[in-house]
Amino acid sequence: MSLNLKSKYLFVSAVAALGIGVAGASSCMAAEIAPEVNANVWEESNLECAAVSVNGKDFLMYRGTTARGDASDKAEDIAQQLEEIFENEKIDPEKILPAKDGDFAVVKVDGAVAIKFEVPEAVDGQKASSSNPMEASLKLVNAIREALGATQLPTGYPKVANEQPDLSQLKAAGKAIFSGAASWYGGRFHGRRAADGSRFDQNGLTAAHRSLPFGTKLLVTNRRTGNSCVVQVNDRGPFVADRIIDLSRGAAEQLNMISSGVAMVDCVVLH
Numbered sequence: 001m002s003l004n005l006k007s008k009y010l011f012v013s014a015v016a017a018l019g020i021g022v023a024g025a026s027s028c029m030a031a032e033i034a035p036e037v038n039a040n041v042w043e044e045s046n047l048e049c050a051a052v053s054v055n056g057k058d059f060l061m062y063r064g065t066t067a068r069g070d071a072s073d074k075a076e077d078i079a080q081q082l083e084e085i086f087e088n089e090k091i092d093p094e095k096i097l098p099a100k101d102g103d104f105a106v107v108k109v110d111g112a113v114a115i116k117f118e119v120p121e122a123v124d125g126q127k128a129s130s131s132n133p134m135e136a137s138l139k140l141v142n143a144i145r146e147a148l149g150a151t152q153l154p155t156g157y158p159k160v161a162n163e164q165p166d167l168s169q170l171k172a173a174g175k176a177i178f179s180g181a182a183s184w185y186g187g188r189f190h191g192r193r194a195a196d197g198s199r200f201d202q203n204g205l206t207a208a209h210r211s212l213p214f215g216t217k218l219l220v221t222n223r224r225t226g227n228s229c230v231v232q233v234n235d236r237g238p239f240v241a242d243r244i245i246d247l248s249r250g251a252a253e254q255l256n257m258i259s260s261g262v263a264m265v266d267c268v269v270l271h
Contacts, residue, residue: 037052181243228254
């Protein structure tokens with residue numbers, strides 16, 4: 001049982017009305033928000049504990065003292081850096097992305113480091129993995145994006161970024177995220193010319209999209225399985241009204257959607 005022997009609160013109020021530029025939109029939309037950031041400190045089992053919360057929900061929790069500092073110092077530092085993000089009216093929330101620097105989790109804004117922090121003991125109420133700072137970063141990034149009215153990144157983002165380290169350096173571009181039904185194709189199309197002039201390889205990681213420029217890379221995540229892969233647009237389609245993207249067989253295998261044929265996916269434009 002927790003004993004709250006002391007409590008110290010750092011209340012950070014952000015700007016009440018913040019104009020948010022929506023990437024890729026033809027018109028600008030403004031959202032009135034008031035994100036509240038708290039650094040709450042208490043003592044439990046003779047150890048100092050601290051948690052960082054956004055809009056009343058704890059996301060990062062530290063316990064005790066390490067070589068990198070006290071729990072309260074870490075939480076308060078992160079809260080202060082969050083305040084700077086929320087106060088910056090020029091920030092495009094679609095360009096807030098997770099990254100890592102060695103063992104540290106990093107929050108990047110438009111490619112620049114905005115927050116760098118030690119992986120906490122718990123993230124969003126669950127024990128954190130010190131070996132995967134990208135997961136801790138994603139939790140905080142999605143809390144920030146949600147508070148600013150932006151779409152959250154898919155859970156598959158850290159896995160693909162860890163496998164392809166340069167991915168974390170990329171900026172979301174254009175319409176950063178879109179979701180819907182994906183299908184896959186192969187078979188009789190294998191070896192034929194794709195719309196960009198290349199030979200279609202059903203075992204490659206490619207996709208057909210109605211309008212994205214050829215060469216565009218997308219992070220595609222299967223909502224049901226959580227599997228992700230990066231594909232490159234080299235063809236046009238799909239030609240079924242309720243589909244948003246048509247994937248090669250190779251991509252469908254990585255997303256574990258071969259048998260189902262169709263899957264709900266989240267797509268993030270990488271570049």
